[in-house]
Amino acid sequence: MVIPDQQPNLLRPGHAACAGCGLAIGMKLVLQTMGPRTIAVIVPSCEGAIGGVYPNTSYGVPTIHSAFEIAAPTAAGIANALKIQGKDDIQVLAFAGDGGTFDIGLASLSGATKNNEDILYVCLDNEAYMNTGIQVSSATPSYAWTRTTPEGNPHRKKNIMEIMAAHYNPYSATATIGFPRDLQQKITKAKSIRGTKFIHTLVPCPTGWRTPSDISPELSILAVETKVFPLYEVEDGKRYTINHEPRNLSVQEYLLKQGRFRHLKEEQIRQIQMDVDEEWKKLKHRACHSRSKGK
Amino acid sequence: MKEFMTGNEAVAQAVKLCRTPLIAAYPITPQTAIYEKLSDWEASGKLEGIMMRTESEHSAMASCIAASLTGVRTFTATSSQGLALMHEMLHFAAGCRAPVVMVNVNRLLAAPWGFWADQLDSLSQRDTGWIQFYCENGQEALDSVIQAYQIAEQVYLPVMVSMEAFFVSHFMETVYVPEQEQVDRFLPPIDLPHKFDIDKPGFLVPVVSSELYRKYKQMAQVSMDSVKEIAVRVDQEFKKEFGRGYGILEAMMLEDAEVVLVTAGSITSTARLAIKDLRKQGNKIGLLKLRLFRPFPREGVQQALRGKKKIAVIDRNISLGSGGIFCQELRAALVHSPDHPLTFSYIAGIGGTDVTPEVIQKIALDVIARSEPIDQPMWIMEE
Numbered sequence: 072m073v074i075p076d077q078q079p080n081l082l083r084p085g086h087a088a089c090a091g092c093g094l095a096i097g098m099k100l101v102l103q104t105m106g107p108r109t110i111a112v113i114v115p116s117c118e119g120a121i122g123g124v125y126p127n128t129s130y131g132v133p134t135i136h137s138a139f140e141i142a143a144p145t146a147a148g149i150a151n152a153l154k155i156q157g158k159d160d161i162q163v164l165a166f167a168g169d170g171g172t173f174d175i176g177l178a179s180l181s182g183a184t185k186n187n188e189d190i191l192y193v194c195l196d197n198e199a200y201m202n203t204g205i206q207v208s209s210a211t212p213s214y215a216w217t218r219t220t221p222e223g224n225p226h227r228k229k230n231i232m233e234i235m236a237a238h239y240n241p242y243s244a245t246a247t248i249g250f251p252r253d254l255q256q257k258i259t260k261a262k263s264i265r266g267t268k269f270i271h272t273l274v275p276c277p278t279g280w281r282t283p284s285d286i287s288p289e290l291s292i293l294a295v296e297t298k299v300f301p302l303y304e305v306e307d308g309k310r311y312t313i314n315h316e317p318r319n320l321s322v323q324e325y326l327l328k329q330g331r332f333r334h335l336k337e338e339q340i341r342q343i344q345m346d347v348d349e350e351w352k353k354l355k356h357r358a359c360h361s362r363s364k365g366k
Numbered sequence: 367m368k369e370f371m372t373g374n375e376a377v378a379q380a381v382k383l384c385r386t387p388l389i390a391a392y393p394i395t396p397q398t399a400i401y402e403k404l405s406d407w408e409a410s411g412k413l414e415g416i417m418m419r420t421e422s423e424h425s426a427m428a429s430c431i432a433a434s435l436t437g438v439r440t441f442t443a444t445s446s447q448g449l450a451l452m453h454e455m456l457h458f459a460a461g462c463r464a465p466v467v468m469v470n471v472n473r474l475l476a477a478p479w480g481f482w483a484d485q486l487d488s489l490s491q492r493d494t495g496w497i498q499f500y501c502e503n504g505q506e507a508l509d510s511v512i513q514a515y516q517i518a519e520q521v522y523l524p525v526m527v528s529m530e531a532f533f534v535s536h537f538m539e540t541v542y543v544p545e546q547e548q549v550d551r552f553l554p555p556i557d558l559p560h561k562f563d564i565d566k567p568g569f570l571v572p573v574v575s576s577e578l579y580r581k582y583k584q585m586a587q588v589s590m591d592s593v594k595e596i597a598v599r600v601d602q603e604f605k606k607e608f609g610r611g612y613g614i615l616e617a618m619m620l621e622d623a624e625v626v627l628v629t630a631g632s633i634t635s636t637a638r639l640a641i642k643d644l645r646k647q648g649n650k651i652g653l654l655k656l657r658l659f660r661p662f663p664r665e666g667v668q669q670a671l672r673g674k675k676k677i678a679v680i681d682r683n684i685s686l687g688s689g690g691i692f693c694q695e696l697r698a699a700l701v702h703s704p705d706h707p708l709t710f711s712y713i714a715g716i717g718g719t720d721v722t723p724e725v726i727q728k729i730a731l732d733v734i735a736r737s738e739p740i741d742q743p744m745w746i747m748e749e
Contacts (some may be wrong), residue, residue, distance in 0.1 A: 110562045112432075125578065128569035133562035135435065135570040138458055141428035144420060148390070148432025149562070151416045155387045155438050161564060179428070182421025 078103045081131035086121045091284030093274035093291060094195045095121055096248045098166065101193050101272075104258040107132060108161050110153075112146045114176070115139045116168040117202045118195070132164075140175040142167035143183035146190040154189075162191060162262060169196040169210030173229050184238040187266040191258070194231065194269070197276035205279045212299075213346065214339045216331040217279070223334060227346065232271055232305060239308035241266040245300065247273040249291030253302055253314055273300045281330020293325040298351045303358065311357040322347055367543045373534040374399035376504035376541045377443065377469045377527075380511035382407060383549040386441040386467075387415030388433040390426040394448040395481050396531045397471045401443065423448035427455035427466070434464040435561040435570065439515060442466070445531065446473035446487045453491065456524075460495025460586070462571060465518035465525075465558065467511060468496075472631070472682075473531040474717050482718020483530035485631065485683040489659075489691045495586060497525040497593055498660040500630040503534055505541050506657075509610055512544075515553055516600045521589050530682070531718065533632040544608055552607045590661045597658055614658035617670045619645065623652030625734055626671060626707075628679040630656040630692055633714070633721045637680070640726035651730055656692060664699040671700065674707045678733040680726070681743070682715035689713070689743035710736065711743040720748050 081102035088095035094117050102109070111134040113119060119136055123129050137145040146165035153161050167176055172194040180192065199217045200206040206219040210231070214223040235243045242264050246254040254272065261268035273294055275287040282290060294300035295317060302314040322344045326332040335343075371379070378400050381389065391401045407413040420426040423444045430440040444452065449470050459466050474484035488498060497517060501507040507529045514525035529535060561570050574582070597614050605611030616634075619641060620626065629637050634655045644651045654670055656663075671677060677700075681690025688694060693711035700706040712729045715721040725748050732744070 107567075108564055110436075110564075119573065122569060122572065125569075125572035125574045128572065130569055131567060133564060133567045133570070135432070135561070136572060137432070138428065138454060141425060141455070144390075144425035144428040145432040147418065148388070148429030149436045151388055151418060151429070152433035152436030152438045155415060155433075156436070178421055179425045182425055185421070186419065 078106055079131065081105070081107065083129045083131055086129035087123060088117065088121045089278045089284070091277040091287045092117070093248050093276060093287040094118070094197055096287065097195050097254070097272050097274045100248065100251055100254050101164070101258055102132065104255045105132070105162060105164055105262065110149055110161060110163050112137050112142050112149070112163070112165040114142045114167050114171045115202070116171055117197070118166050118168065120202055139171055141179050142171055142176055143180040143188070143190065143192055146192070147183045147186070147188035150189045163189070165190055165192045167192070167194055168202070169194065169198060170200045170208045172196070173209045173231055181238065184235065184240050184267040184269070187240060189265050189267070191261050191268045191270070194271050195274050196271060197274050197279060198228070199279050201276050201279040213343055214332065214335055216281070216334060235269045236305045236308040240269060242304070242306055243269040243271070244304040245271045245273070245302055247291040247295060247300060247302070249288045249295065250302060250315065257304070279331070281333070282328060286328065290325065290328060293320065293328070296320045297322045297325045298347050299325055301351065301354055303354060310361045311354065312361065313354065313358045367545070369541055369543055370538055371504065371541050372399060372536050372538050373504035373507050373529050374471070374536065375403055376508040377511060378403035378407070379543050380508040381441050382413055383544060383546060384439065384512060384515050384553055385414055385555060386439045388418070388430070388438050388440045389415065390418035390420050390429040390440070390442050392420050392423045392426050392444070392448060394423070394445045396473060396535045397443045397445040397448070397469070399535070400469065423452045424455055427452045427459060430466045431455065431459045431462055431464045434466050434558060435462060437558045437560040439556060439558070440466050441468070443469040443471070445471040446475055449487045449491060450475060453494070456491055456494035456496060459524045463522040465522050467514045467518055468524070468526050469507065469511065470526050470528045471531050471535045472528050480717055481531060483533050483682065483715065484717055485528070485530070488526060488528045489683050491526070492660055492691070495523065495590070496660060497523055499525070499527045499657055500659055501527060501529040501534065502632055502634045502655070504537070504539050505610070506612060507534065508541060508543070509604065509608065509612070512549060512553060513600050513604055517593060517596055519556055519558065520596050521593055523589060523593065528631070530632050548607055552604065593661050594658070594663055594665070612657055614663045615666050615670065616655040616657065618653040618655070620652040620654065620670060622650055624650040624675045625730065626652045626654050626674050626677050627726065627730060628654045628656065628677060628692065628696060630659065631682065633680055633682060636721055636723055637726050640723040640730065643723065644727065644730050649730065649734060659695070662695050662699060667696060667699045668703050671707060672703065673705070676733050676736065677707045677709045678712055678729050679709065680712050680714050680721070680729060682721070684713050684716060684743065693743070708736070708739050710740060712746050713743045714746045722748055724749065
């Protein structure tokens with residue numbers, strides 16, 4: 072797959088993200104790959120803060136700051152209007168955070184996906200409500216500290232990829248900023264597919280994860296190499312492909328670098344390792360099954 | 367063409383005639399027949415455009431707003447709980463100046479549950495910045511939808527056309543369905559201003575300062591106020607093309623009337639009959655129908671009721687702790703009129719209960735007999 076390298080930067084410098092923001096890196100990579108013939112939907116979140124205060128904006132493509140729970144139906148409304156106008160060469164991109172995707176926007180994302188609306192939905196997952204000051208979401212991992220789970224999150228992270236796969240949409244994939252080529256390849260592939268495409272993008276958040284501002288890409292790589300966040304694709308809800316074979320590092324290498332996990336007890340780390348291994352086994356099984364069926 | 371049809375079908379006919387290219391909807395009793403009829407026509411190729419079957423009313427409105435801002439005419443229909451669920455997006459539509467047109471079938475709000483006519487659903491959306499019309503019958507609903515696009519697209523504000531559950535939505539009446547060429551003349555296809563320009567990218571719905579927000583609201587208020595004039599003009603043009611007009615309010619037998627009944631929606635039809643009988647009995651009574659509710663036709667109401675002694679407002683809704691909402695608005699509109707009339711609030715027809723000619727007669731005789739003002743709303747029941 073060929074990715075044009077010299078696309079213009081469509082997330083302009085001078086935006087309001089925190090230093091080391093993984094989300095801003097993610098947005099920049101996605102927008103660069105989408106190119107200028109794109110209309111973007113953002114929702115109240117760090118994306119709104121990054122957008123800037125009127126009359127300034129950091130977005131280089133036409134963008135609407137919609138309401139929190141409606142990234143998908145807003146994008147779908149635009150996509151259908153473009154179809155009516157015969158503007159087939161403009162793509163509609165929806166950005167939403169984990170709160171806007173896993174929680175409050177889940178029903179509307181499901182509705183648009185069920186209808187296979189022609190949109191690319193990129194979930195920028197920083198694993199809590201960061202824009203409002205670090206509150207727990209259903210994307211927050213087990214035992215993680217947030218301001219509303221001061222003793223650690225008692226619940227497991229929701230498996231959004233499996234929820235999406237259950238819609239049999241043409242394309243879903245995981246991606247993260249530590250693997251920029253992989254992320255851009257997936258966006259490029261999604262651009263070539265009609266229907267609802269979903270990219271679950273892990274974006275480290277120095278502010279919320281309680282980490283130094285210069286290790287976001289490193290954390291992103293560690294999330295993949297520890298199998299906490301495997302890189303894979305799901306096509307038509309059934310064909311699974313693992314895109315990167317993890318180095319199988321222990322989860323500790325990822326967890327102990329983050330202030331939000333500083334309080335973890337040994338048994339909790341063991342539990343996280345067990346959960347990660349179990350999920351990986353399931354994913355491997357699905358990928359193997361897809362491969363043998365494909366033959 | 368003259369046809370026998372329900373209010374819901376009349377609305378669907380209007381949407382088809384307006385060549386609305388994007389419809390987004392979610393089913394709710396008693397609106398479903400609109401959604402189903404449009405789906406039938408979509409399936410048989412009689413409807414141009416795209417039908418979005420969203421997972422909620424909230425998303426239906428979100429999609430309408432987005433499509434409207436992209437430049438196309440849009441429609442949705444809902445009722446009661448669905449309208450309440452949309453509430454957030456109603457503010458958003460008006461704030462974005464998206465000329466979305468919606469039909470709301472007035473149904474009571476839970477709890478407790480029921481499906482019957484009650485105007486509280488749309489009246490409790492009065493502060494969302496939507497233009498609001500209340501219709502008496504299917505014909506008026508059909509005509510009002512066509513007018514609604516013309517008004518919405520001149521002022522860039524969304525329009526809600528309301529008609530009561532069952533009494534209008536499901537009653538079959540004779541409806542004149544205009545010819546397509548007539549509607550095309552009155553409402554040509556439109557390319558709304560495109561908010562998304564690939565060559566000149568902008569940022570829509572930004573965060574603004576307090577001062578800008580205030581300025582924006584002031585501008586929206588000026589636009590909203592201008593709707594009174596626009597709606598009158600559009601109605602006159604409509605009458606020229608189609609031979610039917612409604613005005614933004616309608617005065618009946620007001621010239622020599624001392625007592626005036628004020629109604630909105632289907633109760634008006636019954637009141638038309640009742641005042642004839644009351645006149646025969648020698649009562650100097652008239653009727654004022656409110657059709658446009660937002661913006662409230664303050665000047666029109668002041669003029670129509672000048673010199674009247676007593677007003678009885680009949681409300682099929684109640685704002686608990688206050689009273690009938692049409693009455694609140696009317697009292698507020700009259701408060702600075704010299705010698706303004708005594709205004710009485712009558713609550714009738716709540717939860718879809720019958721407002722018969724006898725109920726209206728009872729209200730009229732009650733108001734005629736009164737000489738002292740009463741702040742409290744009075745509940746009037748059928749025998």
